[in-house]
Amino acid sequence: SAVISQKPSRDICQRGTSLTIQCQVDSQVTMMFWYRQQPGQSLTLIATANQGSEATYESGFVIDKFPISRPNLTFSTLTVSNMSPEDSSIYLCSVEGVQSSYNEQFFGPGTRLTVL
């Protein structure tokens, strides 16, 4: 499977600020996704990051709050804008496996965000 890295691994931010999270993959992948895992809960898909076009957002998530970039097939960013304590969560990127028969997805190590 691809090697996926995320930066930063963790951050503590003040309310009202924004944080941009980077996701880097060591090979070209078609599909990249951003998920959120709130404390004690399972993962929820935020959006699909599309290369060369706008991201596709899931219900409850909007571009103004979570702008996403996907400049090429190995890199994506997710920005958490105008943060509030409710945004404290782990943010994970995932990619579809290369040459996968069942569309398996593999996850980056995550970014642990705490908003004060």
Added chain:
Amino acid sequence: RKEVEQDPGPFNVPEGATVAFNCTYSNSASQSFFWYRQDCRKEPKLLMSVYSSGNEDGRFTAQLNRASQYISLLIRDSKLSDSATYLCVAMDSSYKLIFGSGTRLLVRP
């Protein structure tokens, strides 16, 4: 009703035990199914894809029953290192992963 439902556990079993996790999904159009393992404060790691005929990988066996919309994971000869949260996942027709809330497993010496 949640799209993917799992018993949250925890399942507390001794080493060497056999343990089974069950999962149901509500979307009959779901295409693929997976079991992920998540350790505390770590990302989910793919454990198994679930094939329609059922599949085995060492001590792990996964089964899918499309008629009943039911997925299972069986772990034989449990090890201490199997302690983790096991996430049942369904993929819909747009490649979106729908996660269950996870089942915690604690394997004790």
